[in-house]
Amino acid sequence: MSNKFLGQFLLEKGIITPAQLLKALELQKEFNPSLGQLAINQGYIDNDAANKINLEQQRTDQRFGDLAISLGYMTLTQVDELFSVQQSTRKFFGEILVEQGFINQAMLEDQLKEHQALKQQAELSLDNAISNHPHHALITNTLETFVKSFTRIPKIPTQVSNVITQIPALTNDQYIISQQANLPQTFKIGVIAPSELMKTLGTSFLGFDTSSNEALYIDAVSELLNIILGNVLVINGEQQTELSPPQVERNSDDISQSFTEFFGVEMSAGGHDFSVFFMYN
Template sequence: MFSAFFGNYILNKGLVSAEDLSKVLKNQKETRLKLGVLAINAGFMNAIQVQEIHELQAKMDKRFGELAIEKNYLSKEQLDLILKQQKSEHLILAQALIDENLMSMSTFEKELVEYKSTHSLTDEQFDALKDGNVDIVVNTFLSFEEDHEMSNYYRDYVSLLFKNIIRFIDSDVRIEAAEAISSMQSPYMFTQKITGETQLVTSIVGDSETLITFAGKYADETFTTMDAYAKDSIGEFLNLHNGLFTVNMSNRGIELDLTVQACQENTTLKADKVFYRIPFYLSFGEFDLVIGL
């Protein structure tokens, strides 16, 4: 997550080219192994157990390590051990930039300070970004015109989506500020309504190329066209995410239901009320989350 935000910053400053940044991020992803792989390599878990934890993450908004401990597949000591093996993302990024002769350590450190200053980040917010604390990052980068309660509702939704993108689609993800809109044209719009004590319309919006890749990553298949299977995959992801969101809200005493998800092609969103467009940038393209009442 940090690499996506900071990488875009140094790209926009002209310190690296898009090609060089893509290469660095690819190398970094190969270097920073996921916890499941580390647990198998250490002999603490087997592949079936790791797959079970991944499937549980589709039902619960919990980290891999937390679920592995609950299932008694890992002890706290074993988790701490493999977490230490999973090096800090920002340090791996620094090493990758240095190894490719794109930046010195002193320049990297200087740019970190300037990035923090440019975005007016507190020490806590900057540490959260480096540590991958999604909740604090979302609260830092997103603001809404709604009242405090509704704004928190939106942020909770976006924060969970951010986590689910990392878990199921792509770890190189960043967001930009929410934009209030009343209309929007889109090649593809996947929509599901959340009903109950609070109403919410949610949509994943994007072009065919990005969403076809998105669908393939979620289904662990290769799609070449936006056929029925690709559409079903994106719809299933949206339904999974919204299902997890309703579970989280139920745990807070707010009962919600879901309508059947739908896909529209070459459509225009027109709303009487304000909707918000939140851009999500992945390693393979961009899609928008559109939410509103």
């Protein structure tokens, strides 16, 4: 059982329908607007300013409100006011399901407990699989850096779900992007990601819509991988490091030939599943 988000979990159990899930997701967005959206609604900033602040957010490790103040777009009082609005309108996903009559309160509580327990179980078996692996330090550092970097650079919440033991066959919309690192043992480390996630990552990374430019979003994700692995090697304490340029493939047969061992982890970012894998001999 993977680390699924509550809505998906309920959908797969047949407790809510796809239409209800979609409706609840739409309402969730409506009830949980970003600070930038609230600022635009209140007339404190325009779209242009919001985009500039978002772009700056990708380069610095600061929150939207703090940046809006330091760049002179809003005052502290305005940001505080927006925070209170945000708090007072916030609704949890389960709360929305109950309010819409898709599920009753008692059932929600039961399902939440079950969902939580499964999540913990999945986390525990994942932890065991990683800590028993001969290259656990490299794997742990890589996964942690992925989560941290995705959350910080393109600002996309990311989590680790479960282990995969062989390279999956690719669907039409998936890409493999990988790099070879000599540590000095040679590892091929990469991601298998769907194009929708790559579009989201590219757009967030560059600060403008990249979804119609395949070459550009592939390039952006390749560079993100390069940044992440560069950081992993530093954390891993490697001295002179050798990292090959990112390589993009559409067929899993192409990459598995020169390595005998495979370890992969399924992750999700911004609602899209992807995998991070390690190959070595």
